[in-house]
Amino acid sequence: MKSTLLALSVALALSLSMTAHAEDAVTVKIGQSSPLTGPQAHIGKDNDNGVRLAIDEINATKPTIDGKVVTFEVMSEDDQADPKTATIVAQRMIDEGIVGVVGHLNSGATIPASKVYSDNNIPQISPSATAIKYTAQGYKTAFRVMTNDEQQGKVLGAYAAKLGKKVAIIDDQTAYGQGLAAEVEKAAKAAGAEVVAVEHTNDKATDFSAILTSIKGKTPDVIFFGGMDPQAAPIAKQMRQLGMKAQLLGGDGMQTPKFIELAGADADGAIASIPGLPIEKMPKGADFKKKFEEKYGQIQLYAPYAYDAAYVMVDAMKRANSTDPTKYLPELGKTSLEGVTGKISFDAKGDLTSGPITLYTVKGGKWETLETVQP
Amino acid sequence: MDIFAQQLVNGLVLGSVYALVALGYTLVYGILELINFAHGETTMMGSMIALAVIGALFGVAPDLPGIMIVLAGLLVAIPACMLLGYSIERVAYRPLRHAPRLAPLITAIGLSIVLQNVAMLIWGKQYIAFPTTLLPQGRHNVFGASITDVQIAILVLTVVIMFGLVTLVNRTRLGRAMRATAQAPAVAQLMGVNVNAVISSTFIIGSALAAIAGVMVSANYGQAHYYMGFLLGLKAFSAAVLGGIGNLAGAMLGGLLLGVLEALGAGYIGDLTGGFLGSHYQDIFAFLVLILVLTLKPSGLLGSRSVERA
Numbered sequence: 001m002k003s004t005l006l007a008l009s010v011a012l013a014l015s016l017s018m019t020a021h022a023e024d025a026v027t028v029k030i031g032q033s034s035p036l037t038g039p040q041a042h043i044g045k046d047n048d049n050g051v052r053l054a055i056d057e058i059n060a061t062k063p064t065i066d067g068k069v070v071t072f073e074v075m076s077e078d079d080q081a082d083p084k085t086a087t088i089v090a091q092r093m094i095d096e097g098i099v100g101v102v103g104h105l106n107s108g109a110t111i112p113a114s115k116v117y118s119d120n121n122i123p124q125i126s127p128s129a130t131a132i133k134y135t136a137q138g139y140k141t142a143f144r145v146m147t148n149d150e151q152q153g154k155v156l157g158a159y160a161a162k163l164g165k166k167v168a169i170i171d172d173q174t175a176y177g178q179g180l181a182a183e184v185e186k187a188a189k190a191a192g193a194e195v196v197a198v199e200h201t202n203d204k205a206t207d208f209s210a211i212l213t214s215i216k217g218k219t220p221d222v223i224f225f226g227g228m229d230p231q232a233a234p235i236a237k238q239m240r241q242l243g244m245k246a247q248l249l250g251g252d253g254m255q256t257p258k259f260i261e262l263a264g265a266d267a268d269g270a271i272a273s274i275p276g277l278p279i280e281k282m283p284k285g286a287d288f289k290k291k292f293e294e295k296y297g298q299i300q301l302y303a304p305y306a307y308d309a310a311y312v313m314v315d316a317m318k319r320a321n322s323t324d325p326t327k328y329l330p331e332l333g334k335t336s337l338e339g340v341t342g343k344i345s346f347d348a349k350g351d352l353t354s355g356p357i358t359l360y361t362v363k364g365g366k367w368e369t370l371e372t373v374q375p
Numbered sequence: 376m377d378i379f380a381q382q383l384v385n386g387l388v389l390g391s392v393y394a395l396v397a398l399g400y401t402l403v404y405g406i407l408e409l410i411n412f413a414h415g416e417t418t419m420m421g422s423m424i425a426l427a428v429i430g431a432l433f434g435v436a437p438d439l440p441g442i443m444i445v446l447a448g449l450l451v452a453i454p455a456c457m458l459l460g461y462s463i464e465r466v467a468y469r470p471l472r473h474a475p476r477l478a479p480l481i482t483a484i485g486l487s488i489v490l491q492n493v494a495m496l497i498w499g500k501q502y503i504a505f506p507t508t509l510l511p512q513g514r515h516n517v518f519g520a521s522i523t524d525v526q527i528a529i530l531v532l533t534v535v536i537m538f539g540l541v542t543l544v545n546r547t548r549l550g551r552a553m554r555a556t557a558q559a560p561a562v563a564q565l566m567g568v569n570v571n572a573v574i575s576s577t578f579i580i581g582s583a584l585a586a587i588a589g590v591m592v593s594a595n596y597g598q599a600h601y602y603m604g605f606l607l608g609l610k611a612f613s614a615a616v617l618g619g620i621g622n623l624a625g626a627m628l629g630g631l632l633l634g635v636l637e638a639l640g641a642g643y644i645g646d647l648t649g650g651f652l653g654s655h656y657q658d659i660f661a662f663l664v665l666i667l668v669l670t671l672k673p674s675g676l677l678g679s680r681s682v683e684r685a
Contacts, residue, residue: 173571200655206596209385210641243521264507
């Protein structure tokens with residue numbers, strides 16, 4: 001029994017090495033992970049399509065790395081936007097022999113998975129995680145092609161100061177909300193605004209009348225909320241109920257269709273930001289949109305970033321002339337690429353050196369582009 | 376002064392909802408000495424069912440007057456919750472009526488989790504919007520405080536319901552049977568009171584109030600969620616204990632007091648403690664009150680030891 005197994009594996013190994021030599025071609029696996037089931041499945045599949053579009057294009061050019069024609073293969077795994085599942089699929093992809101990963105979609109999944117990739121020295125490029133913590137953990141393998149919350153907070157804080165001299169801040173005490181609010185507070189103060197109130201709530205609350213009344217007494221021009229739409233909507237509503245005239249400002253957690261649905265007419269006039277550019281403002285956006293829509297239909301959200309992330313990874317492999325993670329990882333840090341979403345280069349932490357932020361406002365029940373700010 | 380008046384209004388609106396839900400706790404406790412922890416979830420169910428009806432009706436006939444659509448939602452939610460309340464009692468509590476008191480309590484907590492998950496399966500984890508255009512959006516100034524039409528309706532409706540309930544318990548045949556059952560179930564039964572029917576009606580009345588409270592909450596905040604009943608239920612329970620559980624007027628008083636206390640607390644704690652404690656401590660007031668009442672005056676503000684229950 002034992003000897004047959006041995007013979008079989010020797011034969012298998014021989015045949016594998018023979019095919020490799022015979023054709024001088026190799027297949028290299030690149031991982032992709034995002035929620036492919038559940039409420040965010042459409043956004044997760046969008047990332048997957050972005051990566052696949054890039055890899056199909058790259059494969060069509062028959063790239064040679066280290067004298068061999070490389071065919072890239074996408075290995076896509078569902079992390080269900082869940083931190084625990086994210087670490088499990090990360091390990092599964094590593095066991096399958098991926099040389100790098102584009103992912104994950106959510107900060108909550110990206111951060112725990114980043115430890116697994118770092119421990120195994122697998123380069124990771126997230127197309128959409130914005131939490132500051134992701135690249136602040138000191139992992140050499142962690143990169144992102146998306147503006148982070150620190151950059152977003154700086155822009156929002158400066159913008160708040162531009163809207164009015166007195167700024168009040170509310171956050172929902174989550175890693176995202178509090179992190180963003182803290183950056184906004186710093187930036188608003190730096191831009192010369194006075195922060196008249198800092199209030200906290202939680203991510204399950206619906207009654208903000210007491211907090212808002214207390215804030216109303218301090219007559220702010222702007223109220224910034226760091227949190228998600230289920231809280232932002234009743235805040236907008238209760239501001240109107242209390243007859244408050246202050247401008248409501250928020251981050252990407254508030255810039256959702258759900259916010260408008262929940263707040264109804266009270267959403268009108270609210271301003272919120274999203275990291276990155278709207279597709280029509282991206283340097284090669286129109287071209288990408290056409291290619292993508294021909295193949296997969298409408299772009300949901302982060303597909304252009306996932307597409308760029310895949311290109312950045314392959315570009316580093318080409319420059320290193322190796323698909324070995326340990327060899328091309330140093331080259332990843334030196335990336336300088338004109339992507340669909342803009343110019344991509346990384347700082348020492350793996351963040352974008354220039355992250356644009358776009359501000360939107362609600363007009364007639366729809367989010368409309370206000371302006372794009374380059375920090 | 377404006378701020379103080381506004382916080383008072385905020386508190387009274389919040390407190391009215393607590394009071395309505397607290398009445399449900401207190402009614403059941405008065406008769407069965409059982410804390411029906413699934414009551415908060417009944418409120419949530421009322422809210423969700425009403426929103427489902429409102430959403431469907433709004434989709435089919437958007438030309439109907441908004442108030443009619445909301446009333447239709449309410450009129451479906453109330454009987455649905457009555458049925459739910461009746462079933463809860465029939466299925467989960469009646470078999471345990473002579474069991475040790477811990478058993479129905481644990482069942483109640485279990486039921487609350489089951490109901491949450493049922494709602495999550497039916498309506499998903501998403502927040503559901505209350506179409507805000509349906510109700511009048513007017514806003515008035517009273518002594519410098521701003522109050523909306525919906526909030527005025529909440530206050531008025533709560534007071535009306537309270538009086539209706541007191542009349543029911545003190546003046547009607549059913550009310551007399553309820554009081555008799557509360558005092559001595561065995562004796563009441565010997566005197567020809569159908570104890571099971573009385574207990575069922577208590578659950579049904581409490582659940583109807585919960586449905587109304589649920590619709591009020593979603594109309595005021597513009598949204599509903601499968602998890603909304605949990606904290607609301609706990610706060611209302613605290614309100615019932617504050618007023619003296621088992622006492623109707625006590626539940627009302629406790630609810631209003633708790634609402635005002637929360638609003639004033641959250642509004643002023645930051646300034647009073649120099650920023651050491653912030654408004655994120657809003658939720659502790661209810662539970663602080665609960666602990667204080669239980670240690671200092673376990674019978675509550677208006678509670679007298681099981682003399683005037685139900």
